[in-house]
Amino acid sequence: MPTSPDLSADIGEILLTEDEIQAKVAELGERISADYAGKHLTLVSVLKGSLPFMADLMRAISIPVRIDLMEVSSYGGTATESSGLVRILKDLSASIADEDVLIVEDIIDTGLTLNYLIRYLRGKSPASLRICTLLDKPARRLVDIPVDYTGFTIPDQFVVGYGLDYGEIYRNLRFVGVLRREVYASGAEG
Amino acid sequence: MTGEAAPSFAHASEAEMARILDFYGIRWEYEPHTFPILWNLEGGVVESFSPDFYLGDLDLYLEMTTLRQRLVRKKNRKLRRLRELYPDVRIKLFYARDFRALMLKYGKLALADALTGSAGQAGPRDVDVEDPTVAIEPEPVVVPAVQPATASATITGPAPATAARRRRRRRSTQRANQAAMMTPDRSGND
Numbered sequence: 001m002p003t004s005p006d007l008s009a010d011i012g013e014i015l016l017t018e019d020e021i022q023a024k025v026a027e028l029g030e031r032i033s034a035d036y037a038g039k040h041l042t043l044v045s046v047l048k049g050s051l052p053f054m055a056d057l058m059r060a061i062s063i064p065v066r067i068d069l070m071e072v073s074s075y076g077g078t079a080t081e082s083s084g085l086v087r088i089l090k091d092l093s094a095s096i097a098d099e100d101v102l103i104v105e106d107i108i109d110t111g112l113t114l115n116y117l118i119r120y121l122r123g124k125s126p127a128s129l130r131i132c133t134l135l136d137k138p139a140r141r142l143v144d145i146p147v148d149y150t151g152f153t154i155p156d157q158f159v160v161g162y163g164l165d166y167g168e169i170y171r172n173l174r175f176v177g178v179l180r181r182e183v184y185a186s187g188a189e190g
Numbered sequence: 191m192t193g194e195a196a197p198s199f200a201h202a203s204e205a206e207m208a209r210i211l212d213f214y215g216i217r218w219e220y221e222p223h224t225f226p227i228l229w230n231l232e233g234g235v236v237e238s239f240s241p242d243f244y245l246g247d248l249d250l251y252l253e254m255t256t257l258r259q260r261l262v263r264k265k266n267r268k269l270r271r272l273r274e275l276y277p278d279v280r281i282k283l284f285y286a287r288d289f290r291a292l293m294l295k296y297g298k299l300a301l302a303d304a305l306t307g308s309a310g311q312a313g314p315r316d317v318d319v320e321d322p323t324v325a326i327e328p329e330p331v332v333v334p335a336v337q338p339a340t341a342s343a344t345i346t347g348p349a350p351a352t353a354a355r356r357r358r359r360r361r362s363t364q365r366a367n368q369a370a371m372m373t374p375d376r377s378g379n380d
Contacts, residue, residue: 075213075296086213110292112214119215140291142282143216143248158294167297184299 002169003183010170011177015159016152018174021134022056024151028132029060031149032102037063039100040127046117047071047090048171049106052163053134057104066099068092072113086116092124101126102149106163107135111143118145135159135176158184197221203256203289204242210292211245219244223251225279227271239268241281251281256289 003010032041043065045054058067071090101121108114114131121129132149139156154176160166161173166184197220199205204220211218221240228237241251253269255262262285269283293299 075210076298084213085215109295112210112216115216116214140288142250142252156291158291184294 007170007173008177010180010183011161011173012180013178014175015154015157015178016162016176021151021162021176024134025053025056026060028149028151029057029062032057032132033062036100036102039063040066040098042066042068042096042099042101042126043104044068044070044092044096044101044121045104046106046113049163049165050104050134052171053106054104057132066094068094068096070117072117074113086113088120095124096121097125098127100128101130103129103131105131105133107137107154107159108133108145108147109137109140111141111145114145115143134162135164200242201254201256204254206293207243207252207254207284207289210296211243216245217247218252219246225272225276227268227275237268239272249280251279252284253281254284254289256284256286262286 041061041063043054043058043061045051045067047069048071054067058065069090070088070092073087073089075086103114103117103121105114108131118129118131130148131145133147134151136147136150136153137156138153157178158166159176160170160179161176163171164176165171166179170179196205196208199208199220208218208220221242222244224238224240226235226238228235230236241253243252243254244250245252253265255265265283269281272279272281290299
């Protein structure tokens with residue numbers, strides 16, 4: 001949990017500044033606008049971490065787009081009980097059949113959640129299904145997933161901000177930073 | 191593995207990984223294949239490697255190494271041999287730091303501390319006895335005389351020594367799981 005009312009005090013290093021993020025989002029928006037010109041594009045964002053990225057990216061895209069939101073449960077098992085299976089907490093609001101779908105992710109690390117989502121969305125018969133992520137952390141990858149649009153490839157560090165959280169906090173930081181180890185180490189002891 | 195009886199895991203972190211894979215619908219098998227990696231002059235297998243998990247859908251082996259440093263070094267050596275002999279086999283090594291990062295991502299860092307290192311593994315006697323290669327370190331002479339250079343070696347069933355190793359593992363797993371459950375906030379010493 002935060003060690004200070006000032007969230008930035010818990011950040012050991014700013015990895016990506018607000019300006020760097022916005023410049024990259026604008027660049028991605030231009031590429032996506034060009035690639036999908038004349039098509040029916042639906043952006044599918046995965047709550048909650050990708051909300052800021054989605055909000056900025058959709059405004060950086062110049063062609064008509066639909067947006068939709070999904071939320072899936074995250075793993076939270078313990079040593080003593082089964083945590084069951086991943087669940088769709090919020091499904092798409094509209095059909096994506098024959099639509100060109102672009103999944104908008106905040107970060108891809110293990111690829112486990114995204115792998116599940118891809119399988120799920122493919123079952124809804126989109127015309128195409130591609131992936132856009134702001135951050136890619138390949139060092140943690142378990143499931144190899146081809147990513148079509150990548151903002152930044154980042155080192156193997158625990159990052160927060162711009163939608164990314166630790167214990168649901170830090171999402172509202174305007175930059176992406178490395179969380180100081182003491183913050184989560186103290187949480188583990190508690 | 192969903193729907194089948196869980197195997198006896200050698201380490202509590204492996205059981206946790208199995209739960210994570212189940213959660214995300216990734217099919218897995220526990221130590222289904224044994225790869226010979228060292229032969230004596232008569233062509234007998236003197237050392238083999240059984241990766242912890244095989245993820246059939248991804249054609250990927252996963253080896254967990256949340257163990258003491260000495261054993262990690264040994265496992266790294268085995269992995270190098272495996273990659274030399276079986277270049278087409280895709281395997282990912284999952285170190286203690288990887289496991290901790292995964293648990294941090296899921297807000298379960300305290301659980302990682304309980305499951306890594308000595309708290310989650312078999313006792314020293316079990317570990318030393320279970321793997322005879324400890325006794326022949328430093329590096330044994332590699333004699334791939336009988337095995338074809340490409341080692342397209344059909345993946346075999348467990349080597350003779352593996353059955354006894356598994357019996358010891360079964361005994362130690364229950365003990366390891368109990369330790370993890372009894373000491374949820376204990377720091378690991380990996």
